[in-house]
Amino acid sequence: MGRHRLPLGTAGEIKVRKSGRGWIARCQYRDHDGEYYDIRRTRRMKEDARDAVREAVKNRVKRTPGAELTAHSLxxxxxxxxxxxxxxxxxxxxxxxxxxxxxxxxxxxxxxxxxxxxxxxxxxxxxxxxxxxxxxxxxxxxxxxxxxxxxxxxxxxxxxxxxxxxxxxxxVAPLLERRAKTKKAAPRALTAEELFDFLAKLDADEEAVAADLPDLVRGFLATGERRGELLGADWPDFDEEAKEIRVSGGLIQARGKGTVKNDGKTDNAKRPIALPDWCVAMLAERREKLGVPNPTGPIYRNSRGGYLNFQNLTNRHWLPFRRRAGYEWVTFKTLRKTLATILDEAGLTARQIADILGHAHPSMTQDVYMGRGQKSRAGAEALGSMALGKTGNKSATG
Missing domain, CATH: 1.10.150.130 (Tyrosine recombinase, N-terminal domain)
Known part of the structure; x- marks a missing residue:
């Protein structure tokens, strides 16, 4: 009958024998790969040799991730x-x-x-x-x-x-909501009249202009991108000839790491978005005006040429402007909802709008973003019918 196999990550009995003027202690250790290893140590004193083997086993166990933990660990x-x-x-x-x-x-x-x-x-x-x-x-x-x-x-x-x-x-039992359901408030989007008034006040506000808010807000309206996606957009993402911008990920604030760019929330996060002509012209003018010292850098940059910090942008510029303009309830997500509503009223399908917004499921678009991976120019054409550029704030359709 073969010897009893040691459990993984454990050692057998320590045996000690006399060797010249010292002592040799040894034991078998079975690692987590199933292999046996002979651990031996030599010391002048018998108990020192035994303790040295115990310490060697202990150190070997510590090198195996999680091996020092058991079901009795806290x-x-x-x-x-x-x-x-x-x-x-x-x-x-x-x-x-x-x-x-x-x-x-x-x-x-x-x-x-x-x-x-x-x-x-x-x-x-x-x-x-x-x-x-x-x-x-x-x-x-x-x-x-x-x-x-x-x-x-x-x-x-x-x-x-x-x-x-x-x-x-x-x-574990299913997590079922037992409290009385409260009716969800309808998604709030800017009406056409509010939108033009909002943009007019934005263009006339010196502090907002100095903070680069007019271009940024129009970027949100034209693309419907999440805040981290637009703030994380780089110049190589913009294709003037194709009249589109490609979403390449989004900015997040990671604890201990600051502002970092990740790949996005869903498989639809990386997607091309067709742009209306006024937005293409705005970005082309912006690139020429700024000179783009870093051709691979962010479209919307801070004073050092890096990515904008969303919290700083909101607290120092975005929120103060909304208060001055009387639109404190408007957020960047409101602009995203406004775009969804414009596209919905223009006759685009939920699937087309979901593709533009980067939603994996059209139901999310319908339930959350509509006030009422496939690229489509229908959305750009719908926005193109509204003169949202900084040269005018009147609807082209009257």
């Missing part, structure tokens, strides 16, 4: 190990840094305050379910789903590391 220790690996994957482009920040925030503020003293094996399905139902009742279904997502990630990692046999989140 949940925060396991979660910290998972988050460290998740962050490295984000650096390699597997996940976005926004996801890292969101998971880190929810872990710190919603999970660890409850599971801080729990061992990993004590975080069972009923325990998780109680936490999620409490978040659902006290906050929202959206937050409960976010908390569930971070716990799922930690537990999946623990399963893959061999710490537990199954993910307890799988059997």
């Amino acid at each position: 949940f925060p220790e396991v979660a910290t190990a998972w988050l460290a690996e998740y962050s490295k994957d984000a650096d390699d482009g597997v996940f976005s840094h926004t996801s890292v920040d969101n998971h880190s925030y929810n872990l710190k503020n919603h999970v660890l305050p409850v599971f801080g003293k729990h061992e990993l094996m004590e975080v069972t399905t009923p325990v998780i379910n109680r936490l999620l139902q409490a978040k659902l009742k006290a906050h929202s279904r959206s937050l409960a789903h976010q908390v569930r997502a971070v716990i799922t990630n930690v537990m999946t990692w623990a399963v893959n590391e061999g710490l537990i046999d199954a993910n307890p989140v799988r059997e």
Whole structure:
């Protein structure tokens, strides 16, 4: 009968023998790849040799990610190990840094305050379910789903590391909204009259002009891009001859990294957008006026030639202008909704509008963005019928 196989990541009995004036201690260690390794150390004293082998085994275990953790480890220790690996994957482009920040925030503020003293094996399905139902009742279904997502990630990692046999989140009860449904407010978009009034006030506001807001706002109206997408647009993305701009990703504020550009929210995030003639002329004039010291740099740049910081832009220029103009309720997302409404009223399909806005599902466009991967010039033509350029703010259609 063969010898008993050691469990992965464990060592066998330490044996010690006399050798000359010293002692040799040795043991077998089975690594996580299934291979056996002979660990031996020589010391003048018998117990010193035994201790040296123990230390060597301990150091070898520490070199294996997650190996020092067990089902009896505290949940925060396991979660910290998972988050460290998740962050490295984000650096390699597997996940976005926004996801890292969101998971880190929810872990710190919603999970660890409850599971801080729990061992990993004590975080069972009923325990998780109680936490999620409490978040659902006290906050929202959206937050409960976010908390569930971070716990799922930690537990999946623990399963893959061999710490537990199954993910307890799988059997958690569905997160059903039990509170009375409140009627959602209809998406607010600028009417044509409001839009022309808004642009007229924008062009007449010296502080807004100095902050480059007229071009930026028209960029949002022409493209319907998300704020991070337009602020992250570079000059190579603009094709004057083809009359289009290509979305190449979006800017995010990653904790500890500042402003970084990622690949976008969905597969539709990278897409070409056809531009109305007035926007093509505006961008061409802008490129000529600015001189573009960096031909691969951002279209909308800060004083140092880099990407604009959204928070700084909003707090110092965008919000103060809206207050002065009497349009405090207007946001960059409002401009996105306004474009969707213009295109809807021009007769474009939900699919065409979704392609322009970069939505994976037309239902999102209809439910959230309409006030009422495929490129289409119909949207550009609809916008082209409105003279939104800085030379005039009257509708060409009367």
